[in-house]
Amino acid sequence: MGSTALGGGAPAPVGLAPKNGVFGSNLKQCNGFRLKTTVKVGSSSVRVRASVASSPQKQHSPKTSGVKSGEEVRIAVLGASGYTGAEIVRLLANHPQFRIKVMTADRKAGEQFGSVFPHLITQDLPNLVAVKDADFSNVDAVFCCLPHGTTQEIIKGLPQQLKIVDLSADFRLRDIDEYAEWYGHSHRAPELQQEAVYGLTEVLRDEIRNARLVANPGCYPTSIQLPLVPLIKAKLIKVSNIIIDAKSGVSGAGRGAKEANLYTEIAEGIHSYGIKGHRHVPEIEQGLSDAAESKVTISFTPNLICMKRGMQSTMFVEMAPGVTVSDLYQHLKSTYEGEEFVKLLNGSSVPHTRHVVGSNYCFMNVFEDRIPGRAIIISVIDNLVKGASGQAVQNLNLMMGLPENTGLQYQPLFP
Ligand SMILES: NC(=O)C1=CN([C@@H]2O[C@H](COP(=O)(O)OP(=O)(O)OC[C@H]3O[C@@H](n4cnc5c(N)ncnc54)[C@H](OP(=O)(O)O)[C@@H]3O)[C@@H](O)[C@H]2O)C=CC1
Numbered sequence: 001m002g003s004t005a006l007g008g009g010a011p012a013p014v015g016l017a018p019k020n021g022v023f024g025s026n027l028k029q030c031n032g033f034r035l036k037t038t039v040k041v042g043s044s045s046v047r048v049r050a051s052v053a054s055s056p057q058k059q060h061s062p063k064t065s066g067v068k069s070g071e072e073v074r075i076a077v078l079g080a081s082g083y084t085g086a087e088i089v090r091l092l093a094n095h096p097q098f099r100i101k102v103m104t105a106d107r108k109a110g111e112q113f114g115s116v117f118p119h120l121i122t123q124d125l126p127n128l129v130a131v132k133d134a135d136f137s138n139v140d141a142v143f144c145c146l147p148h149g150t151t152q153e154i155i156k157g158l159p160q161q162l163k164i165v166d167l168s169a170d171f172r173l174r175d176i177d178e179y180a181e182w183y184g185h186s187h188r189a190p191e192l193q194q195e196a197v198y199g200l201t202e203v204l205r206d207e208i209r210n211a212r213l214v215a216n217p218g219c220y221p222t223s224i225q226l227p228l229v230p231l232i233k234a235k236l237i238k239v240s241n242i243i244i245d246a247k248s249g250v251s252g253a254g255r256g257a258k259e260a261n262l263y264t265e266i267a268e269g270i271h272s273y274g275i276k277g278h279r280h281v282p283e284i285e286q287g288l289s290d291a292a293e294s295k296v297t298i299s300f301t302p303n304l305i306c307m308k309r310g311m312q313s314t315m316f317v318e319m320a321p322g323v324t325v326s327d328l329y330q331h332l333k334s335t336y337e338g339e340e341f342v343k344l345l346n347g348s349s350v351p352h353t354r355h356v357v358g359s360n361y362c363f364m365n366v367f368e369d370r371i372p373g374r375a376i377i378i379s380v381i382d383n384l385v386k387g388a389s390g391q392a393v394q395n396l397n398l399m400m401g402l403p404e405n406t407g408l409q410y411q412p413l414f415p
C-alpha cells in the first residue's frame with residue numbers, strides 16, 4: 001500500500017532548458033495567426049483581433065513550453081473583472097515570470113482594473129477591454145475565467161498556438177453528449193474538446209505538462225477527487241456506495257449580481273441546492289470512473305454556506321473487505337508525501353476551511369465512522385485558489401516547463 005497511486009511524482013525540475021535553443025516541442029503549431037476571427041457570444045458575434053504573420057521571419061513566436069528561468073511569459077486574463085480573474089491577478093503579483101499584458105471584461109470593459117478591484121490598485125496592469133478588442137499578438141498564454149457556455153466559442157477564435165488554461169466547465173467533460181445533457185446546449189467546439197486535458201494537477205501531471213488546452217477542474221470536483229481517486233485506484237474503498245456532502249463559500253457563485261446570493265438571502269444560514277443533480281456530478285463521476293476503470297455513480301449534495309471563501313467536502317465511504325481506516329490514511333499519506341499542495345493532517349486533526357484560505361493547499365484527513373466498515377473523509381480547499389485560479393497557475397507552470405509551485409507559495413491567511 002506504500003506506492004503512489006497518482007500519475008506524476010515530483011514537481012517539474014527547475015528552469016528546463018529550451019530544446020535546440022528554441023521554445024519547446026510544440027513549435028510546429030506556430031503557423032502564424034488568423035487576422036480576425038468571428039466569435040459568437042450568446043446571441044451576438046464578436047471579432048477577436050490577432051496579429052498576422054506576413055512572412056515566417058515576422059511570425060510572432062509565443063513561448064510554448066520550456067521557458068528559461070527569468071524569461072517573461074506574456075499572459076492574457078479573459079474575465080479579469082470576475083472573482084477568479086482577480087485571483088489570478090493577485091497570485092501573479094508574486095510570480096517571477098508570468099506578466100499580464102491583456103485583461104478582458106464584459107460589462108466592465110473600458111474600466112481600469114484598480115477601480116474594479118481596489119485591493120489590487122498597486123499593480124501596474126493594462127485596462128480592461130472587451131474580448132473583441134483584445135490584441136493577442138504579444139501573448140503566450142491565456143487564463144480563461146469566463147462563465148461556462150461562453151468559453152467554447154471564444155477559445156475557438158484565439159490564435160491556435162496559445163497555451164490556454166480554461167477555468168470554466170466548457171472542456172471538462174470528454175463526452176460531448178454528456179456535456180449537452182448537463183449544460184443544456186450542444187458543444188460548440190468539439191474539435192477542441194478532443195485535445196483538452198483535464199487539469200487535476202496531482203493526478204494528471206504528465207498529461208498536463210504536454211497539453212495546449214487544459215480544462216481546469218471545478219472546485220467541488222477538486223476537493224472530492226484529490227482524496228477519492230487514489231483510494232479508488234488502490235481498490236481500498238467500494239465504489240458502489242459513495243455519499244458526498246459539500247459546502248461552498250458564496251464566491252463560488254461568481255461576482256455577478258444574483259438575487260439568490262444577496263446578503264439577506266444567504267446570511268446566518270446554510271442551504272442545499274442542486275440536490276437532484278448538480279452539474280459537477282458528471283465531472284466527478286468521470287474522474288472516479290477513470291480511477292476505477294468502471295462506471296462509478298455518486299450521491300452528491302452541494303450546500304451554500306455563509307462565508308466568502310472556502311469549501312469543505314465530507315465523503316462517506318464503505319471500505320473494501322479487510323481494509324481499515326489506518327490503511328486509507330497510510331495510502332493517502334504515501335500518495336501525497338512529496339506533494340507541496342496536498343496535505344494529510346496528523347492524527348485526528350480536523351481540516352478547517354479557515355486554515356487554507358488564500359492558499360493553494362488542500363488539507364484532508366480520514367476518520368472512523370461509528371458504523372464498522374465505513375470511513376469519513378474530509379477535505380478542504382479555498383474554492384478560488386486550489387479550486388480555481390491557484391490550480392490554474394500550477395497547471396500553466398507545468399505547461400511552460402516551470403516548477404509547478406512558482407508564484408504559489410502563499411501561506412493561508414489566518415485568523
Ligand atoms: N468562483 C469560483 O469559486 C470558481 C469558478 N469557476 C469557474 O470560473 C469561471 C469564472 O468564474 P468567476 O470568476 O467566479 O465568475 P464571475 O462572474 O465573477 O466573472 C465572470 C467574468 O466573465 C466576464 N464575462 C461575463 N460574461 C461574458 C461574456 N459573454 N463575454 C465575455 N466576458 C464575459 C465578466 O465580465 P464583467 O464582470 O465585466 O461583466 C467577468 O469578468 C466560471 O466558468 C466559473 O464557473 C471555477 C472554479 C471555482
Ligand SMILES: CC(=O)N[C@@H](CCC(=O)OP(=O)(O)O)C(=O)O
Pocket residue numbers: 148167168169217218219220248249250251252253254280302304
Ligand atoms: C457556490 C456556487 O454556486 N458554486 C458553483 C460552482 C463553482 C465552480 O466550480 O463552478 P464551475 O464548474 O462553473 O467552474 C455552482 O454550484 O455552480
